Structures are given as structure tokens and as C-alpha cells.
Amino acid sequence: MLLDRQQVGAEAVILPGSPGGWTSGAPAGARPTVRRAAPSWVRSYTVSLIVVEVLLAGAAGTAVLVARTPQPRPGSLLFWAALVLLAAWPVLLGTAGAYSERVYGTGSDEYRRVGRAGFVLLASASFLSFAAALELSRAFVVVAIPALTCASLLVRCLARTRLRQLRARGRCTKKVVVVGRGGAVLELAARLQRERYAGMEVVAAAVTPGDRSRVTEHSGVPVGGLDDVLALAAAHDADTIAVTSASETAAQYLRELSWQLEGTGIELLVAPGLIEVAGPRLHIRPFEGLPLLSVEQPCFEGWRRVVKGGVDRAVAGVALLLLAPVLLAIAAAVRLDSPGPVLFRQERVGLGGNRFTMLKFRSMVVDADRQLEVLRAENISDGLLFKLRADPRVTRVGRFLRRLSLDELPQLINVLGGSMSLVGPRPPLPDEVARYDHSVSRRLLVKPGLTGLWQISGRSDLSWEESVRLDLRYVENWSLALDALILWKTGRAVLSRSGAY
Template sequence: MLLDHTRVRLGSAAAVQVRTAPPRPQAGTPAWVGRYSLALTAVEVLAAAGAGLIVLAGRPETWSTSVPLPWVVAALVLAWPVLLHAEGAHSERVFGTGSDEYRAVGKAGFALLAVLGFLTYATGVDLGRELVVGAVPALTVVTLLSRVTARCVLRRLRTRGWCTKRVVVVGRGTAVLELVDRVRREHYAGMDVVALCVTPDDRNRVRGVAGVPVGGLDDVLAVAAEHGADTIAVTSASETAAEYLRRLSWQLEGTGIELLVAPGLVEVAGPRLHIRPLEGLPLLTVEQPRFAGWQRVVKGTLDRVAAALAIVVLAPLLLGIAVAVTATSPGPVLYRQERVGVNGQAFTMLKFRSMVVGADRQVDALRADNISDGLLFKMKVDPRVTAVGRLLRRLSLDELPQLFNVLGGSMSLVGPRPPLPGEVARYDTSVSRRLLVKPGLTGLWQISGRSDLPWEEAVRLDLRYVENWSLAMDTLILAKTARAVLSRSGAY
């Protein structure tokens, strides 16, 4: 996203002036935001009404109580969307983001439970266990599921160019072009770059490759007005740009245009970044990545338990694949290959053999057909792959024996791609950070395109995982892996 980009400097002191009287664009809230919020509100009201009706159906005597439960249910139908709005679940900022949106819904659910619990304790009125213990948690879950569905719909709309922000990117040429490339590649983020504003020295170079209008650093507001932009993204927050950013933020006051600023930290995001005020000065706090501690112990335990259960459940499938490999191609069932794991320790990775025996010795002869732009060797149509092996690769079934690696502790269910020793020998300092955690059976690379990914993109995803790992991220990756495998994108 916009905050995952390197620090740049925004030119000389002369370029730090923002034109004092440009046309002032007026960017109101996009129309789609109101419609999207209204649709979510309607779903939330229906969900609350449904939960309330279920409670009422189970308690026909409710009108005879001191506080009739139907009135409580009616209040619930009104209170639930209000709480969601109050917790920020209807803010444009969280729409489609995933974790922030779900967290807001969860907080609203806890708030509703707290309010009902307090009313029960303070007034002595029995609101009913069905309502407090049953309906409210169920309502929260249903709302979360509706948000997941809505997020999928929104991302699909954004891939078609709808429900997007019109963005002007500001900064030095190289950083601006990197951001444009990132936004265009991750189109589901809802950013439509309509213009760029760069330093004078970079204008000609950027204009030749950008594909959008290019202005100067002192033309930002005029460019935004001309192209109807509602967002300004500045690719640096360095000390030389402080005055520029201050003046730009003043100029944007009253325009409704959002200002986004990259912190200059690569692949560090999410819960590791915090704003900490120090005597009125806002400082960006970056927590150190967690490579040890109780969460790692939990991860290791869950990995081994899940791997053991998967091996038991998938035993018939594993046996069937083994028979198919043996019957269709001479050679061993399993392919053993040395890979490099956590802290550079070598281990033997297991896979179902999907190639002919001796395939490793044929790499040099096929080097001319290599389509990889990095350290890997990749071919879309590899003559070494057997007929059964091609099917196994398409469905990622050849990876299943790695469950034994997970059970043995040399791999994890989720992590970076396990590299070859030859790759590791050519790693630079930044790429070698992939070795700070155990390699995974699946990972961000698996759910983002697999073999279709450029080398730099695969490395970036692995580094993002290493820097921002959490149990919640692991759960999300595992949930998305099934969809990636079924789509068979990038599997060859």
C-alpha cells in the first residue's frame, strides 16, 4: 500500500515552496461511499432485526415482564448500526481494508455486550440470556461475514475502475514511479493515479514513462484541481520536506482532499507502526519484529498439531498420489532436496516427485528457456515434468509431503519460500532477512501469484511477512491459500 515505500528527498530549498494562490479544488465525499455505507447499514439493521426476532420467538411471555423484551429488541435494531458508526466501521478509511474494518466491528460487538451487561446489573432487569449471550455474539459474527462479502465485492469493483480514489503522487522521480507501479499492480487498493508532481530535474524523465500528466512540486493544488483528485500522496517525510509538507497541508485545509505521507520504511506496516506524541511532537514509533516469545511457541505448537492432523486426514490421498507416481514414472516416490531454513540451517525438503529422475542435471541444457528474472529457474512448459507431475503441480499436491517437514520442525505452515543453497549464497543483506524465520508450506507468495511473480516482488512479499508476522496474518494466509490453489494461477 501507500505506506510501504522508501524514503526520498524532495529536491532543493527552492522546490519547497507551494504556490500560495492556486485554484482550490473542492473534493467532497465520493458518491459511492454514501451508497456503500447505506447498503452496509441496511444489512446491519436486518441482521439485528433477525437476531431479535429469533430471541422473541423463543420467549413468548416477553410482554408480561417489567421491561417488555420487544422494546429491548427494537432498541437493539437501532443501537447496532449506531455503535458501528461510532466505532468507525463506516469510515471511508476502513472500507475494504480488512483488519481495521473487522476490528471496528468487533469493538462494536464488545461495546454492545458491555452496555447490555451494565443495564442488567444496574437495573436488575432480566434481559434474557438468549439476547446477551446468544443474539449479540451471533449478530457480531453475521456482521463480520457481511463485511467480508462486501470487501470482496468492493475489491472486484475496484479492479474494474469503480469506487476508487483519484490520486496525485508527489515526490522525487524514482520513488514516484515505484509508487505508481505498485498502485497499478495492486489495483484492488482503489487508487487511481491521475497525475504526478516531481522535482524539476525529474520531469522530462518521468513524463516519458508515466503515462499520466506530470507537474512540478509547486503545482500540486493546481494539478489536483485540473484532474479532480481527492487524494495527494507524498512519497517522503524526510527533514528536507518538512516545510513543504507543512505548507501543503495548510493549502489542503478546507478542500476535502486527503493527504497521505509515506514514512520511508520498507515493508514495515500494520501493528508495528504507532504515532507517539512527545511534548507535542508526533513521532513515528517502529516496534522491533518478533522472532521469539510466546507467540512463536504458540505458532510452533499449532504448526505441529495441524500438520499431524492433516497427515492423518489426508493419508488416503497421500497413498493414492504415491501409487500414481510409482505407476507412471520409474524412480522414487519422494523427491528430496536440500533447502535452507531458519538461521541458515540446511534441511531436506520433501515433495512428491513430479519430474523424471535426473531432472536437476538437465538444468544447464534448458537454461536458455528460463523465464525467471531473478535467482530462480522457471519454465512454463518444462519437458522434465511427468504427466502425473503436471497435475500435481497444478493443484500443489506435490507439496503435501512437506507436512512431514512441518511436523519435524524444519518448516512452518506459513512462512517465506524455502530457498536453495545456491540462492542463499547470492543473497544480499536485505534478502537474507528471509532466513530469520522458518520457511513455510505456504505464504504471501503462494496467495499472490506463485511462479507468476517477478523475483523482486516475491522477495518483497517474503520480507513483508518476516517484518510484520503475526498469528492473525498466518490465519488469513491459510484461509486464502485454498482459493489460490483452486485458481491454479502461477502453478507450473
């Protein structure tokens, strides 16, 4: 991306994209001179965080004072240290950017900034205590400050959960004007509508002349030309402009647009061209003064694979031991509910196209496969899968097991044996794989998983296209940190029971 960030004066967030060359002129309209005030929800959200984190700092300092024997007197060094902590913690968080609107709600940057503030506080307290020979309590440095950092991270996690819930209901959102070619604008608008927790509400679009009628028909928002961006933003009180990675969005256009946004507080985003590639694989790499986007190849081998395999087997082994009573109880319930075996065995396709036998608790009658053709006309899937919301072949116990995904627990045996992973794409059937095109077959570059992005994003409610997109996103961007995040969110997805039938 040949976008000279030295010349971008507005608050520009460069999401990975690769804009080409624009042939049209710069955005028209006079440069706004009044800076937009932060939305009211941002101010109240920030104030709430500051209040809670000041209280946490006060609780950490008070706990050290109370636990100290003998009790420190007012005016003592430890007493003053507790008071300084009360003020220093929110100041450090603010300095680290943890109260910036752009980090609220999505991404890991918010957590990194809180962690950075905690590290600076810990390092400063340790250095001052040593350099000035201050007799600070070791509990203050070793326990209180790390505990305060962890508590603030937990608060941020809870606050983010609440914010995402509000955004899913259309509140606490940013108003966005999307700019670019028609197809790219429609795709980005649909993506933002689908992932409402990101907090982006498309209120207008600016497209090339030939695309105006098509975008107007399909987007449902006011549509203008490429030179109408600022006018659309002003008319609809937009606080964000998202430029798609179409050939029109060149460096010259973006530079001039960013100049016109200077001092307005309107955020400039460049939407990704590599829409499923994100995270650690993307880097801005300077080359002779030009920032170029470097896209690393996905990693399918190496030490991370070894660690992933070891963690998979260790967790699966421990889980099988701890869940043994539950597994026995489910097995007994399956056997008593309907005639047939306890376990359902089915051939699936795993890493590199190798076939393996996947295990599940039987949730259907024994002749379910023979009834498939009779029910095929009622299939609600739009792709290669067969799905029914009220499948008559499912047993009473099977329906309960499916709602809580308990029928999947025997797959821990597959994980222990190495044919599956704890996290990965959905394990496909051989006849599905036979109909894969080149892009979908990339799902086979990693082991299938007991859970995955599809599990935490809607399960059976997902369309075929959406489930494939999520699986490919995982394949392209997998990491140990992503696996840990998916495992954390799987519990909530299972308990919510959404998309399970």
C-alpha cells in the same frame, strides 16, 4: 517524523514515513472552498452496508423473540429491546467509524471498529440489564449480540472481497496525485499500479524541476511542479494527495499543504520511507510534544516463536492424520503414472542457513535434473530460479498436483519435524543462497514455510524481485495474526490455480 498533527487541519492519514527538509516554498494556488462530495460508489457501498446490517439486527432480535417461550407480547420489554437493537446497531457502527470511506477495502481497522461497536453494545446491554434490574433474556445478551457482531464481520469480509475485485478492474478507486522526488514518485506509482486492490489510481504527479522529464517519460501521467499540487488535483478531480518520503517533503511543506486542503475533503497521505515495515512494529511516540515514528526491531524469538512452533506441529500432525487417505491416493497415482519413487527429496536451506531435506510428491520424471541444462535456455525466470510454463519434465499426474499444490503436502512432515513452518519464506536451494546478497539473506532469519506471502500473491507468476520483496516483508513483519491471514488466503490462491505450473 517531525510533523505536528496539532496543526494539520485536513483529513491526514500519516502512513509511516520519515520526510526530511523541504527547500521549496508552499504549494501555490488559492485555497479551495468547496468540499468534494463523496464518490457515488462510496455512497452506494455505505447504504448497502447499512441496509444489510439493519436486516441482520432485525434477524437477531426476531430470532430471540421467536425462540422465547412463552412468546413475548407486543409492548413487552424484550419486544422493545429487539426494536431498539434494530436502530442502535447501525448507529453504533457509524459512531465507531465503521462507515468511513478510509476503512473500506484494506487493513484491519474496519474489523476492529465493528468489533468495538459489538463490544459497546454488549457492555451497554449487560450494564442496563443489571443496573436497572431489567429482565432481558440472557439469549438476547449472550447469544444475539455476539452473533450479530460476528455476522456483521462476515458481511464486511464478503463486501471487501467484492470491492477488491472491482478495484482490480479499475472501478471504485481513489484518484491520487503523487508528490515528491522523481525516483520516489515512480516507485510509489508502480507500487499502487501493482497492488490495484488497494484502490489507488495515480492520475498526476508533482515533482522537483530536475525530475519532470524523467517522470513524464516513465509514469504516463501528467506531471507538474511542487507548487502545482492543488491545480493538478482540481484538473484531474483527485480525492487523494500522496506525498512521498523524499528529502523535499518537510514538515513545513506538509503543514501548509494540509492547511490548503482544509474543508476540501481531499485526503492527505504520507507514503512510507520504510516501505516494507508496517503493522505492529510502527508506533507514533510523543517526545516533548513532537510525534516521532518509533520502529521496533523485528522479533525472531520469545513466546510468539514458541506458540508458532507449537501451532505448526499441532496443525501438521492433525492434518497428516486427516489427510492420510488423500496422501495414500496421491502416492498410488504417482507410482502408477511414471516409474520412480513416490517422494522427491531435495536439499534446501532453512533457519540460520541450516540445510534439511524437503519432501514433495514427485511431479517430474526421475532424470529431471539431468535434463535441466538442455532446457536452461528456455528459462522464463528473471532471477536465481528456473521456471518454465510448460516444463516437459512434468508428468501427467504431476501437472495436476502442481495446479492444486498437492505435491507440497509431504512438507507437513517437515513442519512436524521442525525444519519448516506452516507459513514463512519460500525454502531456497543451496546454490541460490550462495548467490544471496546481504539483504536477501535475511530470508534465513525465520523458518521457510509451506505457504507464505508469495503463495497468495501469484506463486510462479511473480518476478524474482517481487518474490524476494514479499519474503522480506514477511520476515520484517511476521506475526501470529499475519500467519492466520495467510493460511486463510492460501485456500483461495490454490483453488484459483493462478501462477501454478
